[in-house]
Amino acid sequence: MDYFLTEEQQMIRDTAREIASEKIIPVRAELDEKNEFPTSILEDMAKADLFSIFIPEEYGGFGGGCFEIVLALEELARGCVGVATSYAASALGIFPVLIAGSEEMKKKYLPDVAAGTRWAAFGLTEANAGSDAGGVQTTAVLDGDEWVLNGTKQWITNGGEAHLYTIVALTDPRKGARGASIFLVEDGDPGFSYGKKEDKMGIRASATRELILKDCRIPKDRLVGRQGTGFITVMKTLDISRPGIASLGVGLGQAALDEAVTYAKQRVQFGKPIISFQAISHMLADMAIQVEAARALVYAAARHIDSNPKKMSKASSMCKVFATDMAMKVTTDAVQVLGGYGYMKEYPVEKMMRDAKILQIYEGTNQIQRNVVGQELNKEYAS
Structure with missing residues (x-):
């Protein structure tokens, strides 16, 4: 379109x-x-x-x-x-x-x-702060002209490869999420190190590591924004970034559809290309409809966010859920269309199906996104 x-x-x-x-x-x-x-x-x-x-x-x-x-x-x-x-x-x-x-x-x-x-990389997630992002336990204490950070971040994308890390830490633990601030940590800062590289099911070209902050000292001016406003910045950050995850789902879904259609036109069974059989053509048709619907929603949400930066949570979450659920279904269907070949690493749809799963999980699980949409609806329909 x-x-x-x-x-x-x-x-x-x-x-x-x-x-x-x-x-x-x-x-x-x-x-x-x-x-x-x-x-x-x-x-x-x-x-x-x-x-x-x-x-x-x-x-x-x-x-x-x-x-x-x-x-x-x-x-x-x-x-x-x-x-x-x-x-x-x-x-x-x-x-x-x-x-x-x-x-x-x-x-x-x-x-x-x-x-x-x-x-760059974003350091939010911890062992006890995944979907509950407000459960961050990493701390930052001002000592003269330096902040001293202590804590561990988990499953950080680009960990160990990035040069700059925005780290969410508590400057006032008594206030919980309202006591969170954000700091910019550079690769090589004293007290900053990395854990092992994770061995993942999918997106294996992406590096995922722990970030370890042990009396990590950084200059006072590396505080991002005002002290205590970190959680607000985190929410704004995720609202802006989630359509990007949704677009990964659209691109992946399109790639899987391309592979499935190409194969279905070439694979001959019972003397005909399998795309000529209604069971296969209807499956491909549903895949195409879902990809195009997801693309339309993601594009609309992205344009909405660019023009309405103060009202973006619902659109951001809706497109993330729809497009990434689509990617999981379409890649699974692509494997089915290719049959036994689809299950083999020689063909790319096997990898696509593995890659799709993480899209429903990172940057806020799709269950959390549905919570966000529901909360926004509750506000909109308040009497």
Whole structure:
């Protein structure tokens, strides 16, 4: 369908599509097998200015919004969700600085992020703070001109590969979530280290590690925003980033549909290509309908967020749920269309099905997203 993209938006889409076709697809199986971080591909993205999309022009970026990020991520995910996640996580990691950082902080860090020479990561999740993001236990204590951070972050995307980490920590534990603040920690800061790289079911090209903060000392000016406003910034960050996860689902669903249709046209049984059988053609038709419906919702939600930044929670959660549930179903159906071949690593739909599962889990499980939508409905229909 024609979504009336501007010339700049078409350029973003086409650039990301070219990288997916030429750089990602030829090596995605190898990256998955080796559990290998796609450093060289991220460097190619930097050369193509993809990291500048989400950075304002005054800091060396393109000045795009949620919609432009969605366009890029969808195309990258058609190549590999693991690689696309590595790119998306850098945007997620720097969003708190964009939302709440001081002008001095933005001038210092954003140009390097826009150039793709420094990658970012978001340090929120802990062993006891997953869906209950307010359960963070990492602490930050001011000691003279330095903050001292102690705690452990779990399952952090880009952990050990990123150069910049936005860390959520309690500056006043007595206030719970209202006592949370955000800090910018750099790779190499004293007291900052990494745990083992996780061995995951899917998105294996993406690096996932623990972040360990043991008397980690950082300068006083690395506080992002005002003290005690960290949880508000976290919620705003996730509202902006969730359509990106939804777009990964759209790209993955499209890739699985492409593989399934191509196979169904080539595979002959009972003397005919299997696409000629109604059982298969109806399955493919449902897959196509679901992909296009998800794309329409994600695009609409992204455009809504860009024009209504104060009212984005419901749209953000709705598109994340719909598109990622779609990706799980469509990739499962793609495996079914390919039959025994679909279950083999020689064919890409096996990997796509494994990759799809995490989309329903990270950046807020789909059960949590349904809670958000329900809460927003409750507010809207309050008497």
